[in-house]
Amino acid sequence: MPGVCPVNSSLQLLLLLWATHNTMATNWLSLARQPLARAGTAPCGRLRGLTAGQLGVCRGRGEFMESVRKGAEMTIDECQHQFRYRRWNCSTTTRGVSVFGKVLSQGTREAAFVYALGAAAVAVAVTRGCSRGELQKCGCDRKVRGVSPEGFQWSGCSDNLSYGVAFSQSFVDEPERARGLSSGRSLMNLHNNEAGRKAILHNMRVECKCHGVSGSCELRTCWKVMPPFRRVGSVLKDRFDGATEARLSLVGGRPVLLPRDTLLKPPSPRDLLYLVPSPDFCQPDPPHGILGTRGRRCNGTSRLAPDACEVVCCGLGFQTGRAEVVQRCSCKFSWCCSVRCQQCRNIVLLHTCTE
Template sequence: MSPLIPAYSPLLLLSFAVFSANASNWLYLAKLSSVGSISEEETCDKLKGLIQRQVQICKRNVEVMDSVRRGAQLAIEECQYQFRNRRWNCSTLDTLPVFGKVVSQGTREAAFVYALSSASVAFAVTRACSSGELEKCGCDRTVHGVSPEGFQWSGCSDNIAYGVAFSQSFVDVRERSKGASSSRALMNLHNNEAGRKAILNNMRVECKCHGVSGSCEVKTCWKAMPPFRKVGNVLKEKFDGATEVEQKKVGSTKVLVPKNAQFKPHTDEDLVYLDSSPDFCEHDLKNGVLGTAGRQCNKTSKAIDGCELMCCGRGFHTEEVEVVERCSCKFHWCCFVKCKQCRKLVEMHTCR
């Protein structure tokens, strides 16, 4: 008798795919300004976008959840900054997922969003630890003594280990659930970790000098996270050089390998994606694409923010608009700056 092979229904297989594709639904926390502080366990059940295991994590770590929400807001803000001049500019919706169906596909845009959002949770939670907001964590006490360079470790080193561990448990929980071993789940997990490494690999040493008249007779130093803008810049570079991958079985393990065998294998710090991106030119609600009609463009630029590329060859409108700027600013003793308001006409170009 041949061994029994479990037959998964198309509906069940689809549920696995949707399960992993919508793993960023927790970003909806950024939209919940009306909830106020997340300080009671009962609030966790009302938070839209969380799966049951995330609700359980919320109840066990209620004091951390305001930091998670700040992380979600930080991710959206940084995404919109990094993609401000691209056809897809991280526009958000008031529905799930907040970035629309763009992140439900295995594109490089989805890779960037997953990496950035996992990094933002690690960053926000670590910052809350260092500022004394959380009882469960504080400064990193493993950093102490005298460094090989001769300075004294002191001050409050950022407890990045705690922030990363919380990000792994909260953000990765969907993919690590039973049955979620699809290529998309592997893609998400890889990019989540790449996002956290963008912080870990860019930790820096900050120091303060002590001595007479500011001399540096004694120097105390601590480890600090990079500014989140630096993390965003690093991940944007990784986005530009992301690797298209496919799933392959090596022994009994499923792994992601470059789709083009001539490409060198990606590292843990690189972003990976499965599907080609749409061109984002036309309004396509089915795929969550808003299109570029009405977007402002740069008439003189040859880059993606230029009118030719941004408008996808459809042409653009030009109009003169009046802008108000501060001008003729003067410093008055003591101590304020007074400016006039100047009006001028400028040309504004928008895609047809």
């Protein structure tokens, strides 16, 4: 590619690479463990894990910090849901302000996913706060007005995603902008942050209400709403599986990330990028927040799925046992308006990685 300087042929690029892999993890996620003083305020001086710039955002817009805290909780919960069958299942550590330990300190696929998910979660949480009237500085998106090409009337309270995205950019992206755009890791984080926010934008939905005699729907009023966060997590999980390994290069004297495989086309803004291969996560490495897979539940009936015992247990073996589970069964609808179920006890096989 004309104008591209390979990584190993430039002293300047080698200096940039020195700061490529190691970076402060998304320590703002520790807000999930830090209760705020009271609703609508944030004791900024007491919050741990924030950079100086993020503390500045906190002091200027303290009422938003509760939404940021909710975004941190959403990130951890959704990560653990999406990776529940993987070797690394988003296990958290109680030490320090780095929620996931040092797992995210390297530019791996896992780091790419968590950064994208975190940026999306903050945008969603702030947007919800705007739509619900919980934040004084924002409200519904009033720009969506008039008649659509499909013939319905835009009305109602459309989610103000543009405001949520702008806040996410100012808060979540701040550490990378402060560090400068000269390191591959900063470029990676910023790219993945934006990919997370685009996962919301490209999955917005339209909800409508019919008006007219006896529900004739002579007039429809509609508004735009964000997708469920579970949908955002699923989209980003798919992007994780297809993430592109990138390398830092100089194009016209400007550092950029390009696919390590030169036969691949440049990734789109919605794709995830990573810089280094992931560890296998098989053996415990507590200092880095890796708990290993011993004792983990796995799927003993599959050999290829991500949750298969051969995969999760790293080929080190698994054991099978029986357990009694209590489940709802024989559910019947009772007029009006409840569902009554019986409790059924079943014996199931449980597969766990060898301790």
